[in-house]
Amino acid sequence: MLAKLTALTVLLLSTLSFPSAQADERSIIEVAKVLYQQRKPALAQLKEAAALGDAESQFYLAEELSGPLEQMTQASAFWYEKSAAQGDMYAMYRLAFQNTDVCQALQNCPADGVPAQVWKDKLTGIAQSRSKHGDGEAMSMMYLLTDDLDWLEQSANAGDASSQWLLANRYREGHGIFLIPSNRKKEEERLLKLAAENGLPKAQIEYAGLLAERGDNAEGEQWYLKAVNSSYITALSSYAHMLERGDLYNIPKNPQKAYEFHSLVLSLDTADMLHETTAERMSMLEKTLSPSEIAQARVNADAWAKTHPPLSFYRMKLGL
Template sequence: MFSGRSLARICGLSLLLFAGFPVLAQTDLETAEALFQEGYILYQKNYSPNAFAKFKEAAKLGHAEAAYYAGNILRRNSTYITPEAEEFYRQAADGGDVYAMLRLAQKGKMCGTLRNCDYDREEWLARAKEIALPKAEAGDLEAMKAVYSIYRVAGDKNAAWEWIQRAAEGGHAFSQYWVAILLDEQEMGFYWTESGRREDMLKWLRASARQGFPKAMRKLAVKLREQGQFEEGRYWIEKMAGTDYYDALLEAGGQIMMGPDVAEVMSPDFSYHFKHPSPVEGAALLLALHREKGKDMPMQLIESYQDHLTPEIMDEAEERSKELLVNTPIIYYLPKFGM
């Protein structure tokens, strides 16, 4: 699930680069990787300030990907690249992080305080391609996704579309999901009919969902509901209840709790035509989600259905909720590069 380099590779690299002081080097790199992983979980949980502290410390120890994420948090908070964010991005880019190179190559308002948005744009694009393209051509699926982003930033939509499709065809779950998104938003791909586009969109969503990617599950369930394919839609709602993705858990909890009553409580358009409500199971999931995240929406869903929830139902749901989502970080599946 995580995108950092493996500890084994880092330790191996430390032996090569720092043979004169292997114990110290290995310790620093292990510490940096541990800090990065802690920061990455916090980042995916949307705890950006805490994540930034971890990434900053890891970056001080030379962790390139941590430097990228530190820069990303600063950019997201400011909506553009500040001098401090640029410093982190340059550290990451100098360490070989392709997506940091792409940040430095981007045009538009995100450039922010950089003295000239395009002053080394072509150089960064060339460096990114030099790193990622050979790996992609050798069959590396993550590299194929990176090459998609390179061509997208460069403005070559045809080449970008080719590479994201190749990653999807190779079985890369996020790329399969992203191909479906691009098709749904009609950004890429030529089709003679909208039905053909829709068919391919569902094909790729199913492929990604079957690999367990929760964002694809949720998107697929919604699309199936919109097209009246309620039986398969219900299947994915129930699968979503077993994931760690906040939006999927929230929707699954509400749908399972209310069942067919969703049509009355919310809107007929939101109904998956469940045969009956399962208030204990659904409310238990929502209570567990509220416990883990502290957000209001799970409780608001319960309150919207309170006329159907007896004290006995809520007592049982409360008891069941204690066993749900324990030791499970509830995350948002934020992409590394804001595609």
């Protein structure tokens, strides 16, 4: 009887601890992805998340290991393959279109594995299959594979926000055929609005810009603030500049609030041009603000950060 009770106790304890372990794993994965989206050093965190089997973390880790030139290395290939094995289309795309220039020169390319053409064929098959079931993301992948704008249009029509944004920009660049030239601009605006409504911060600030161009500052400001309130770093930085100047979207000049939003951007603490520029702007503002105003701005920034999502660049996969 005692043995049975002991076994039951162990079973109950393991059952109770299982949700906690799952929560810990989710936290590890979430932290890694937040750091990646903030463009902060995150190799250690991504490795931990990737080791837990999260396909997206594996892809992000491979991206970091490939570097800005997207060079295929033994380490990046390993994690792309791990992610691709779980069906990640973006990992398959990288494996299908490998950049091996540097590793060939250094003679440290990945050992021969699955040929790039095999990955391309597999990716094409998966993307075509998912597209038949209305998967907008798969349709956008078909566009990348074929460069056929019709696939991007299908993806946008299926409601994929990233494709709506990309298609609007492709139209702006002159792609696509419009029998009535003025319809090009109308379609660009329609697509940007759809992408903005679907919550894409990049589209929200671009749509706000279109509205401002035609003098609709009030609605433009509303859309811009949606991007700000999503903690889109680019929007936060630009909004701080607007508050400094007080001449865009009819946003009134407010040096203290500008300092508040600059301090949010500076909190990323990354060694890049944005960090340097933000620090310079804050230094200039400090000359016009009182110590109490600066202190209050910092308090406001802390409160804002606690009530909004983590700061993010909302990086789009494959650099789109």
